[in-house]
Amino acid sequence: MxxxxxxxxxxxxxxxxxxxxxxxxxxxxxxxxxxxxxxxxxxxxxxxxxxxxxxxxxxxxxxxxxxxxxxxxxxxxxxxxxxxxxxxxxxxxxxxxxxxxxxxxxxxxxxxxxxxxxxxxxxxxxxxxxxxxxxxxxxxxxxxxxxxxxxxxxxxxxxxxxxLDYFEPAVIKDMLTGDPKRIAIAVNCADGSLTRATDILGDDVYISQFEKVVQMLCRLKKSKDIALISSMDIFDKDKILTTLSIMEIVMRDFMLINLGDDNLAVSLGIVDEVKDTASTYSIESISVIIDKINQARQKLAVNCITANVIENLLFSFLEVRYKCQ
Ligand SMILES: [Zn+2]
Missing domain, CATH: 3.40.50.300 (P-loop containing nucleotide triphosphate hydrolases)
Structure with a gap:
C-alpha cells in the first residue's frame, strides 16, 4: 500500500x-x-x-x-x-x-x-x-x-x-523520496493529492514542462521577447492546458515568494532569477493575471486559435505588470 x-x-x-x-x-x-x-x-x-x-x-x-x-x-x-x-x-x-x-x-x-x-x-x-x-x-x-x-x-x-481532506504539503513531502528538486515540484503541484504527487514525481515530461514554464516567465521581460517565447514547445496544442495550469501555480508561488517564502524559490529553480522575476509582479497584478489565464483556458475551450490566445496572454502579462507597478 x-x-x-x-x-x-x-x-x-x-x-x-x-x-x-x-x-x-x-x-x-x-x-x-x-x-x-x-x-x-x-x-x-x-x-x-x-x-x-x-x-x-x-x-x-x-x-x-x-x-x-x-x-x-x-x-x-x-x-x-x-x-x-x-x-x-x-x-x-x-x-x-x-x-x-x-x-x-x-x-x-x-x-x-x-x-x-x-x-x-x-x-x-x-x-x-x-x-x-x-x-x-x-x-x-x-x-x-x-x-x-x-x-x-x-x-x-x-x-x-x-x-478525505487535502493533505498538507509537509505530509506529502515526507512521503516522497528522491531528488529534492523534483520532490519540491511534486509537492507544489499536487494540490493536496497523494496520487498526483507520486505521479508528478515520476513524470519526466511534467517536471521538464514545469521547469520550462518557470524559465519562460523569467525570460518574459519585453514585448519583443514574445515571438521567441511563444514558439516554445510548452505552447504546443497537446501541452497548452498543462502549461496554463503550471503558469497559475507559478504565479501563486511568485505571490508567496514576494511575501517571504524562500523555500518556494528553491523549488522553482535559480533562486535569484526567480526572486527577481517574482518581484516584478505585485499582488494586485498576480490576481489579474490569474484571471487572464482562466480567460485563455475558456478561449481554447471554444476553439480559438492557440497561437493567438498565447500571444494575447503573454502581452497581457506585460501590460498588467506595467499597469500595476
Ligand atoms: Zn490483520
Missing amino acids: RFATQLLSSRAFAQLHNDVSTSNLGHAYMLTSSDVGAIEELALLFACDIYCKHSLCMEDDCADCRKVLSFGHSDVHHIYKNADKKSITVDVISKMIDISMLTSYEGSTKMFIVHEADLMLPQAQNKLLKTLEEPTPNVCIVLLVSNPATLLSTIKSRVRSIA
Missing part, C-alpha cells in the same frame, strides 16, 4: 475507525476525494479494520489483512465500471444487490466497494437507492466518489458521507 501511513492519520480514517471500534458500522458510506488512488486505499484500510482480528495489523501473516489487501477476501466485493469504461449500468448494481442477499462466507459483514461510483447511470442509482431505503442486514456498501454532484441527493442523504 502506497499511502497507508498518511491515510491512517487522516481525519476520514479516524471517523471510519470510530464506527468500527464502537460497533456502529453504517450500512452505506460515501468516501469522497478527487484523489482516486487515496480513497481506494482508504476503503481497503476500512475493510482491514473490519475484518482483521489483530486490530488492523496489516501484517503478511495475518490472513484477513492479506486477503483484503490482495483483493482476495471473499466477503469484500469490488464493483467496477463496465467494460466500456464510461459508466456503471443498472445490471452491475443489480448483480451486486443479488450477491448481497446471500449469506457471508468468512465474517459477519459483507462489504461492497463501488469504485468510481459517480459513474453510476441514473437507473443504476435508482436501483441502489431502493437497497439503501431498505438495507440488507450485515451488508456495508462503500461508494468511492470523486464528484458527489453526479449522485442523486436521495442517495447522499442515506449514506454516511466522509470526505
Whole structure:
C-alpha cells in the first residue's frame, strides 16, 4: 500500500475507525476525494479494520489483512465500471444487490466497494437507492466518489458521507523520496493529492514542462521577447492546458515568494532569477493575471486559435505588470 501511513492519520480514517471500534458500522458510506488512488486505499484500510482480528495489523501473516489487501477476501466485493469504461449500468448494481442477499462466507459483514461510483447511470442509482431505503442486514456498501454532484441527493442523504481532506504539503513531502528538486515540484503541484504527487514525481515530461514554464516567465521581460517565447514547445496544442495550469501555480508561488517564502524559490529553480522575476509582479497584478489565464483556458475551450490566445496572454502579462507597478 502506497499511502497507508498518511491515510491512517487522516481525519476520514479516524471517523471510519470510530464506527468500527464502537460497533456502529453504517450500512452505506460515501468516501469522497478527487484523489482516486487515496480513497481506494482508504476503503481497503476500512475493510482491514473490519475484518482483521489483530486490530488492523496489516501484517503478511495475518490472513484477513492479506486477503483484503490482495483483493482476495471473499466477503469484500469490488464493483467496477463496465467494460466500456464510461459508466456503471443498472445490471452491475443489480448483480451486486443479488450477491448481497446471500449469506457471508468468512465474517459477519459483507462489504461492497463501488469504485468510481459517480459513474453510476441514473437507473443504476435508482436501483441502489431502493437497497439503501431498505438495507440488507450485515451488508456495508462503500461508494468511492470523486464528484458527489453526479449522485442523486436521495442517495447522499442515506449514506454516511466522509470526505478525505487535502493533505498538507509537509505530509506529502515526507512521503516522497528522491531528488529534492523534483520532490519540491511534486509537492507544489499536487494540490493536496497523494496520487498526483507520486505521479508528478515520476513524470519526466511534467517536471521538464514545469521547469520550462518557470524559465519562460523569467525570460518574459519585453514585448519583443514574445515571438521567441511563444514558439516554445510548452505552447504546443497537446501541452497548452498543462502549461496554463503550471503558469497559475507559478504565479501563486511568485505571490508567496514576494511575501517571504524562500523555500518556494528553491523549488522553482535559480533562486535569484526567480526572486527577481517574482518581484516584478505585485499582488494586485498576480490576481489579474490569474484571471487572464482562466480567460485563455475558456478561449481554447471554444476553439480559438492557440497561437493567438498565447500571444494575447503573454502581452497581457506585460501590460498588467506595467499597469500595476
Ligand atoms: Zn490483520
